[in-house]
Amino acid sequence: MASAAPPAGQTKGQSGTRTANADLGAWLAVAAGTLGALMATLDISIVNSALPTIQGEIGATGTEGAWVATAYLVAEIIIIPLSAWLERLLGLRRFLLIAVTLFTGFSVLCGISTTLNMMIIGRVGQGFTGGAMIPTAQTIIAQRLPPHQQSIGTAMFGLVATLGPLLGPLVGGWLAENVSWHYAFFLNVPISALLIVLLVVGLPDQKAKLHLIRQADWFGIAGLALGMGGLTVFLEEGSREEWFASPLIQKMAIMSVIGFLLLAYGQATAARPVIKLRLLLDRQFGSVALMGVALGVVLYGTSYAIPQFLAAIADYNALQSGKVVLLSGIPSLLMMPLVPFLVRKLDIRIAVALGMGIMGLSAYMETGLTLESSGGDFTDSQLMRGVGQILGMLFLSQAVVQSVPAEDAGDASGLFNAMRNMGGSFALAGISILQQSRVWLHSRRLEETLNANAPAVQDYVTGMGRAVGNPDAGMRLLGQQIQGQALVMTYNDIFFAMSLVTIAVIPLVLFLRPLPRNASLAAAH
Missing domain, CATH: 1.20.1250.20 (MFS general substrate transporter like domains)
Structure with a gap:
């Protein structure tokens, strides 16, 4: 005899047990994670089409202007592997609230920038805090949705992750031509306000586990930052500075080597390395x-x-x-x-x-x-x-x-x-x-x-x-x-x-x- 259909709002799992559908709070949390990922991926490329205008106003050359885009990506490279540990350390909601608040502040700094250095500091800050919102969006889907509804959350995230970098140049270009390039960054302020509300309502508070600070792979964290940061400056500025004829390039090369050595040491000694490079084997x-x-x-x-x-x-x-x-x-x-x-x-x-x-x-x-x-x-x-x-x-x-x-x-x-x-x-x-x-x-x-x-x-x-x-x-x-x-x-x-x-x-x-x-x-x- 056929089994009875599950009650409304529920479905049967593979084992035959009934799995409840996600409630409104869970979907608000997923919406928050998706919105955060959209904002973060959008800002990867939002400066690309408006970059010639931005370069002119902050006094940057064409090659220097590449730093406005590169700084964000390099910071993301460093923070993404750290996100899982920071989430465990602070709790998911607290971590995201801190990330969104700082992201907003750095976005405002980019919007009021008048020099290249000011802009790069803002973009690095955006990359660190925005990059944290990308993997945590996937965590929210896994934690807050039952297995039979995770495909819906995954599709939402996939659409956002795909379109974000593509919409960036269009949104940034429209704002630069019709309002001002500054609003390509100020746009994040109202979005962040909505995101904070969704996080507070949709995610439960979790107790911080500050004792994890002692267990962190600090050698790996420092090595990742020094190695990738130094290598990027080395590559970006090397040709213009005539490579090793420049003291700056020499210092960046040394910093990169030290960074990657520290990263390797962390791989060998840490109980849980910041990034498991052995997976590449x-x-x-x-x-x-x-x-x-x-x-x-x-x-x-x-x-x-x-x-x-x-x-x-x-x-x-x-x-x-x-x-x-x-x-x-x-x-x-x-x-x-x-x-x-x-x-x-x-x-x-x-x-x-x-x-x-x-x-x-x-x-x-x-x-x-x-x-x-x-x-x-x-x-x-x-x-x-x-x-x-x-x-x-x-x-x-x-x-x-x-x-x-x-x-x-x-x-x-x-x-x-x-x-x-x-x-x-x-x-x-x-x-x-x-x-x-x-x-x-x-x-x-x-x-x-x-x-x-x-x-x-x-x-x-x-x-x-x-x-x-x-x-x-x-x-x-x-x-x-x-x-x-x-x-x-x-x-x-x-x-x-x-x-x-x-x-x-x-x-x-x-x-x-x-x-x-x-x-x-x-x-x-």
């Missing part, structure tokens, strides 16, 4: 982590490079650039309802190879840019990138959880997220290096093809001078054309490098194991 997880780095290179690299190109070459404003970046979110949004079906039916090796291949091809399609290129030239590649992104991010996130023991799932997720952000940080540093070195190289090569005494060159220069009514302006205009062509060629090199990185990791899919048929949907960021 697992064949499957190590492969997933390396592909996560490549994923970050393309995701964050293209969302930074495209607005910069359009502003410099096509004279796009921040809003126009933001609309181009958002195009890649359309396929992700349309494919999101298919996520459960894809996870069950599509082999992970095929899915990841296809996703990374599409992303690599989309970057390669952007290697043929010219001085006449505009936003329309990015339409096809951006739409393709959206398809590749949802396949790559979705299935790699599933592989993270399935490739390690259950007790290491939290550490693996934090390490994977940190590796992906590290890829983004490397991409921004690489873009800065290529902009400095390749523009100079291409300019010299173009100049070498021109003989100043050649009649054709003389006629061309004279003709340009006459066209603008100033015979002496011809040579200056020719120099501007050479610089413009060199800049376009440099961006072609940048997109080609991102394409190579993505294609190079595709063979790693051979180390992945198929997902179990009954695998639960893991949240992705």
Whole structure:
């Protein structure tokens, strides 16, 4: 005889016991976690399209302006592995309330910044506190929702995590063009106020466990901060400072070495290391982590490079650039309802190879840019990138959880997220290096093809001078054309490098194991 249907508001678990549906408080907590993750992921890229305007107002050069984006990512890399320990130390609600309050304060600091140093301090603070809200959102879903409803929370989080970085340039661009770039940061104030209310209502208070301070992997924490911070400065500033000829670069190199040695010491001696690097020794997880780095290179690299190109070459404003970046979110949004079906039916090796291949091809399609290129030239590649992104991010996130023991799932997720952000940080540093070195190289090569005494060159220069009514302006205009062509060629090199990185990791899919048929949907960021 068929078993009786469970009462309204309840469902039957696999063991036959009845599992109650989540109450209103639980869903308010999930809404709070999702809203916090949206705010944090939005602020990763909210400055990208408005960056040319911000640079002008705070007196930063193009290469220095990259720090406005990089500072946030580096701080996230450091805080994400620490989030689980801080949550246990302070209690989830108290930890999030502190993070949201500080995030608001640092957002205001960014909004009132008048110098590059002031902006970088604010962005580092945003990264530390905003990064804490991303993994804790997944914790809320796991703790506050019953198993049969966690897929709903996971889908909400997945949608937010995917669209946040894509909406950032559009929101920031609209505010920069219609209000002021300052409000790209002030926007966080009312959102944070709502988030605080949801946290207070939806999450129960938990007793702090301050004794855990004594058990912390302080060597690992210090090493992670010094190592990643020093390495990022080393990469960002090395080319401009002529590498080891600069005392700053020498100090950053020493700081990085000391940091990574401290991190290694913490790995060997701490009862619970700040980040379990030994997980990288697992064949499957190590492969997933390396592909996560490549994923970050393309995701964050293209969302930074495209607005910069359009502003410099096509004279796009921040809003126009933001609309181009958002195009890649359309396929992700349309494919999101298919996520459960894809996870069950599509082999992970095929899915990841296809996703990374599409992303690599989309970057390669952007290697043929010219001085006449505009936003329309990015339409096809951006739409393709959206398809590749949802396949790559979705299935790699599933592989993270399935490739390690259950007790290491939290550490693996934090390490994977940190590796992906590290890829983004490397991409921004690489873009800065290529902009400095390749523009100079291409300019010299173009100049070498021109003989100043050649009649054709003389006629061309004279003709340009006459066209603008100033015979002496011809040579200056020719120099501007050479610089413009060199800049376009440099961006072609940048997109080609991102394409190579993505294609190079595709063979790693051979180390992945198929997902179990009954695998639960893991949240992705």
